Amino acid sequence: MKAIQILSQGGPEVLQLTDLPMPSQKAGEVLVRVAIAGVNYADVYQRNGQNPAVLPAIPGTEGAGVVVEGNADLPAGTRVAWLSQPGSYAEYLSIPAWKLVRLPDDISNEQATAVIMQGVTVQYLAETSYQIKAGDTALVHAGAGGVGLLLIQLLKHKGATVLTTVSTAAKEELARQAGADHVIRYTETDFVAAVKELTQQQGVHVVYDSVGLTTYQGSMAVLRPLGSLVLFGQSSGNVPPIDPMTLCRSGSLFFTRPTLAHHVADAASLTARSQRVLGWLREGILRPRIGGTYPLAHAAQAQADLESRKTTGKLLLTVET
Numbered sequence: 001m002k003a004i005q006i007l008s009q010g011g012p013e014v015l016q017l018t019d020l021p022m023p024s025q026k027a028g029e030v031l032v033r034v035a036i037a038g039v040n041y042a043d044v045y046q047r048n049g050q051n052p053a054v055l056p057a058i059p060g061t062e063g064a065g066v067v068v069e070g071n072a073d074l075p076a077g078t079r080v081a082w083l084s085q086p087g088s089y090a091e092y093l094s095i096p097a098w099k100l101v102r103l104p105d106d107i108s109n110e111q112a113t114a115v116i117m118q119g120v121t122v123q124y125l126a127e128t129s130y131q132i133k134a135g136d137t138a139l140v141h142a143g144a145g146g147v148g149l150l151l152i153q154l155l156k157h158k159g160a161t162v163l164t165t166v167s168t169a170a171k172e173e174l175a176r177q178a179g180a181d182h183v184i185r186y187t188e189t190d191f192v193a194a195v196k197e198l199t200q201q202q203g204v205h206v207v208y209d210s211v212g213l214t215t216y217q218g219s220m221a222v223l224r225p226l227g228s229l230v231l232f233g234q235s236s237g238n239v240p241p242i243d244p245m246t247l248c249r250s251g252s253l254f255f256t257r258p259t260l261a262h263h264v265a266d267a268a269s270l271t272a273r274s275q276r277v278l279g280w281l282r283e284g285i286l287r288p289r290i291g292g293t294y295p296l297a298h299a300a301q302a303q304a305d306l307e308s309r310k311t312t313g314k315l316l317l318t319v320e321t
């Protein structure tokens, strides 16, 4: 089969299209033909060494396709999507059957891949990491990204006031269309001063921070006492260790650093969270924006674009041609 493989950590050039043997199936696994693979920032961390993959590796943890060798519950021909499963930048994937989300006819492979991983991420961020309530004020960094746009949409649906940061005018427009109440260009404006002014010096109840190194200190500074910092990524670089006394002095803050895998670690959690997300997709609460579609062979370009802050919304790789 054709697959992207990485043999060493490095820049996008280490993503090489290769011919590899078909994956072997372990007990409890089914074989899936991949139609679409999702590109996520986590793929970049695994490639560049911020969160290194065990090598050699086939990148990608998300996609949609069709079962080709299944079981009684998931026979050949069943359309499925998955998340949190390595090896998705490939024509075929062997995956534990319990990790598959059955797709209804009215949800396309593109739609499913545009929400399955990032949608479940925003579900747990807003309903588990910090349970957002109507009337809360939230700050979302990188609001025009794949996760950012979906998170703004969900927080607005739940009745929060949403402040967000972006780097360009075009991204500002997209964040507003997603429902953001206030958009701050943090590349030109001090976002700490802007958030304080917009909240009459009160600060926000929660910051959802996926940018990390360049934002985490400001994120703590804009929280009101007893506020929550949900650090869930580090697109600008890894965050150094935080002294607990900083949280104390800054207002008895809550700090969490969650990751998706722990929220979909068993069939019941995966089913509950993914069905919630597919329901929100149907109801128009989540409205994914596909910001770019690339052939599998151009995975390096997709990741380079993502890292260079050029992209908005979700990036997809077309695997089946």
Ligand code: NDP
Residues within 6 Å of the ligand: 039, 040, 041, 042, 117, 118, 121, 142, 143, 144, 145, 146, 147, 148, 165, 166, 167, 168, 171, 210, 211, 214, 232, 233, 234, 235, 236, 237, 258, 259, 260, 261, 306, 307, 308, 309, 310, 311, 312, 313
């Ligand atoms: P995005 O589409 O949001 O792309 C990343 C964005 O980060 C950029 O567009 C850019 O937005 C912003 N950014 C700020 N500084 C930098 C920098 N120095 N280099 C690159 N980008 C920068 O990506 P995703 O939607 O795929 O992921 C968003 C974040 O969410 C990532 O950090 C990812 O790891 C995290 N994530 C975490 C999960 C978890 O379970 N913990 C699950 C899924 C995603 P701008 O130009 O507006 O600044």
